Amino acid sequence: MASIIQHSDTYPIYFGPFIKKRLILNSYSNNLKKENLNYNIPNKGNFLIVSRWGETLDLAMAILNEGHAVKMYIEDKPSREIGYGFVQKVKDWKTHIDWADLIIFDYTGYGKICTELRALGKLVLGGTQYTDQLELDRDFGQSQLKKHGVKILPSKEFMNFQDAIEFVKANPNAYVIKPSGETQEYKQLLFVGSDDEGLDVIRVLKAYEQSWGNHFGNFQLQRKVKGVEVSVSAYFNGKEFIYPINITFEHKKLFPKELGVSTGEMGSSMFWTKDSPIFDATLKKFESSLALEGFIGQLDINCIVNGNGIYPLEFTSRFGYPQLFIQRAGILEPIGNMFYKLASGQCFKINTRKGFQVGAYMLVPPFPFEDKKTFQLFSKDSVVVFKKEMKEGVHPMHLKKVNDEWLITGNTGIALLVTGTGLTMKDAQKMMQNRMSNIIINNVYYRTDIGDRWADDFDRLWSWGLL
Template identity: 30%
Template sequence: DKLKKDVEVIGASAITEELELDRRKGLEIARKMGFAIPESHEFKTFKEGMNFLKGRKELWVFKPCDNKEFTYVEKFPGELIARMQNDSGDKCEYLLQKKIKGTEISTEVWIGKQGPKSFNHTIESKTLMDADLGQALGSQSSTVWIKSRDGLLTAELTRMANYLSKEGYIGPCDANCIIADKPYFLEWTPRFGYDALYCLLSLVKGKLSDFFTKGFGVDFYDGYAASQRLSIPPYPYGTPKLRTLYAKDVSIMGGLKDYPLFWAQ
């Protein structure tokens, strides 16, 4: 924010950092922008969450309030209770959010000095291996295409763009949602999103630099762009020691019937 007094800054600010890292704040702003929110409950210890989950048949998602740790999506009822049992006395502020069955899709607006300039969609795979198996990552693969200024979530993101513009923000703002009977908001990504950014830039017609120097108001190719992250061990762990510590001899919870995408592939 201090740099903005002298130079144009794209994709970074105190207000957008708060939106992403403070889940309470992010949900509050999403409601004001007109997004539907899945049923959510806040807890301060694992014991509180375990008591809430007992006997429930629906699936729930564990989300730390500070968004500094990975979320976890139950694969079968009771899985989160089993994972919390060893830490039942620990204090940890988090949300339990009811899992919505549907298609997860990100919708992004690029905000110039005069408000929204362009929109795009991303469908993303977040797990290391096929069929939603393996460690959850920020992104394993992405498919991106340009959307029109009409239709899905345009009104909500236009309101968000105008809100951030008043705060002096320039850059991208992405709303990650589950599409079921209607879009349900999950979280904000008001910054460059990896690896979707590379896909988006490959759709730019003309010079790559034009996208940034012309305030994101450029022409794009039709169709879509896709990315696939290639890696070698010990990724996604920083060292072989960490991989052994976190991944070796991990119990497989549930049964293969709880992993329908495994059988589909």
């Protein structure tokens, strides 16, 4: 489940070498003795959140509201105003390591530093270099699936457009163009072909060659297959997966009925389950490898499934956005305590809500594109107005608080994520829509059909024995 944040190429994907130059672990290692660490859940613990884009503001607020102390650092400079007035912000997360009982890294690229901190005895929720590579290097992710005995779709990686065009001409079929590395953050570049001869893919590749030249980076062509798109995810405590499992249905296109550009995500519907044939056929097979790595966090795999089988598409080895916030609507225990138990390697069952959860982004220009001038003219410092003072199920995204008013900040136009829950999907949708109708934001737009696919998806998944 990819992030929908668009960004410049000034921020490197892998932060290991970047941070190593600035972080001298010996400066604080003498204060970290494993035998002195207390892994009991503190009534008021200290949580340090290291965020790439500020997307975990809502998580920081939730932990703060549970009575814990929270400090938040944002790596991306244009996003650093996010969270002001809501939580305590820090300029250098490394100076607060000793203070923290638990450090949460909310994105890929921090795997090396997470491993180093764990080796020093710190409790850390975040990836490893291996899980970072599962997500960021599509070819590596597919090779690992094959290594673990998971059936995959035919795919091929390319470094230039001409080679890809010649490949499609020689092997006519329907393909999906998937950017890799840093370029994959530009979700509008992902293209799903529909022509069985691949002619539409060839036209798009030629257009990308004209507009991007040699700056596109490597990308993957993957054989397209029809079916239900579904992701399965679970939390891992360093040794094993924690149950229940989360099943998510993403809605990626900008407009209802899956029209318009790909955004990464506009909203999702989901439910929790104690078992899943899709999970058993994919993520479960990675349990021993993840334990060997000491991974602590959430691992998600997006798949296309049909009557012929389960076909994994891509990994997300971190929190998914907005998946995390919709999950919170279905988790019935304090999220801070849950993450503390996870990071300290405890085996437990997550207390979850029965039924369904659904959530949709409320957005303003220029989303899903980058346009600083448009953001400044139409969206910067716009006020989020509530008709009635009811904020349950309303998750602040790229906001700051001034004089108790919620103002839009950052640079992408992601204002809120609004959730709803219910024993049926329609009940969850109705709750979400009622909450959204209580909110006024100038120039706002959002999808009104999140969850509508469920009736059809359910019938097909049930008939294939995948529920």
